[in-house]
Amino acid sequence: MLKSLLSVLALGVAVGAGFAADGPIAEISNGLVRAKVHLPDGRTGFYRGTRFDWAGVVSDLEYSGHNYYPRWFDRVDATIRDFVYEGASIAASPCTAVTGPAEEFRTPLGYDEAKPGGTFVKIGVGVLRKKDAAAYDSFHLYEVVDGGRWSVRKTGSAVEFVQELSDAGSGYGYLYKKTVALTKGQSQMVLSHSLKNTGKVAIRSTVYNHNFLYLDRRPPGPDFVIRFPFEIRGAEVPPMAEVRGKQVGYTKILSGEDRVQMAVSGFGAEAKDYDIRIENKAAGAGVRITGDRPLSRIFLWSIRAPLSVEPFVNVEIQPGGEFSWKIVYDYYTLPTDRR
Template sequence: MFCLTLSLWAFQRSESFPEATISNGLITAKLYVPDAEKGYYRAERFDWSGVITDLQYRGHSFFGPWFDTHDPKVNDAITGPVEEFVAIGYAAANPGETFLKIGVGALRKKDTTAYRFYHSYENTNPGHWTTRVGKDEVTFVHELSDAAGYSYHYEKTVRLLPNKPVLVLEHRLKNTGTKTIQTNVYNHNFFVLDRQPTGPDCRVTFPFALQTQGETQGLGTLAAVEGNTWRFLKELGPGESTQVFLTGFGTTAKDYHLRVENKSVGVTVTGDQPLSRIVCWAKRTTFCPEPYIPIKAEPGKEFRWNIQYTFFAKK
């Protein structure tokens, strides 16, 4: 699924990028700040905001680089619980016209082939980003006007709750244009738990019986889906990856409840919207449950959603 060549956390940062650090006394998190000229991530796949490069709790780490080398223009060179909005208006656009990626900008369609997240597209209108940094929270604001006919005001706040090992992603998308904004968004959750390799100690548990759907990669040799759990059969080696599409969830937000863990630490992830899709993908250096939700905002209306991460340590 990803094109980067990986080894086990050989990444060394050679550049400095705009960043912010927040803490609530229990958790300390370092985030990169969106910047169209100097930002850590300037590619076209993921929302530029909320990129957590490091999160520490009780001496344990939960996010970080999972790749060998970094290039701000590589679509997958990003870290933390980052989000991708499914492209809007791509099918209707002619080659040379633009389509919308929320949190990125207006991108130019190259040809008549289907949209491919691993391809680069010219960002003709990246909009305007502002960032407000507090002691225990960061708010990112993206204003975009006349992007493939769409306009919006998008806010994401990364907040650490007082006296709790909890991080919340708070989102508000206001449609300031004349076209309805309707798509799906998911969090890729690039978990890097204590920099341990993906293997039998790693698992993700859901609150419902899992069913696989469509094509799979590495299922039965590298990973397994058993009952309500996605787990790994061996320690993944360099170049090995596994992917599975999952269903079995219901129509309410109660099924957006994941327990992600290895032998030393874990995270409980909950959302306040119903699921529309689940993809699970892993390589040696990261394992990623990817829950999707549908979003819709009519002109003049707004859509809000939250995702909460509760961190715990076993040792």
């Protein structure tokens, strides 16, 4: 069914605790997997920050009795830069308050060239206003000058997003398509993307997926293991983590304000190394994440709530050119550890 074009309005400065209400959503299912897919809306959307792509924010994906992407924060506060601990609760900023596989085009387009008060482009968000001469800050909530033209089409097991945007001031323009689809007969979700450069300037950025995995609300700890297809080399291993050949594990359950973050190195120049497995032996569940483009970086970020393995891919598109990429999520179960 074709939904009407969504009106994406300028983002206001005042953002209250109700900012993370569900807003418009599409619920999809293939009989094995079901998920909520949040739709872009500048007034009532679940995510209205200027950091992550507004298309295809996923939450509460359920498979075989497991919830992979429940909400990991308790409230949203515009006075917070990233997130803060409040006893047993976590408060997040509008730019961080997102769930599930959440993608960000890390490098904004035209920011350095824009003068204070001028405009620049954040793919998947829109044309933003540069506030001052300070360096770009992905945690800052920028004014949305033009959210572009969004269209959304939903079927029972998929949602397709299209964003068309042009910024005469910077010369950037694009046609961005993204589909979130559950594969028929499989416990699998596929994110398919294409980005066409319709502007006058080359698009150069890096896109990564934050992958806010919060499996059954279990904090990262020794029951989790992260597997890669390559030997991990040269990594600076932080406290509470350990590297074992091709694996990263935890030496304790993260609690309080514990944080484990590290760059993961050792991958090669081929897409076959974009192959990540995250398993929890106590829950008896896991997910495999594969991509069809070579990696440029992998980063692990984890706190007492989500465990995020972030794969990065470089994007360079000349005017008139197009770039496509795909990420596949396979959800599975395994024998539980009944110690």
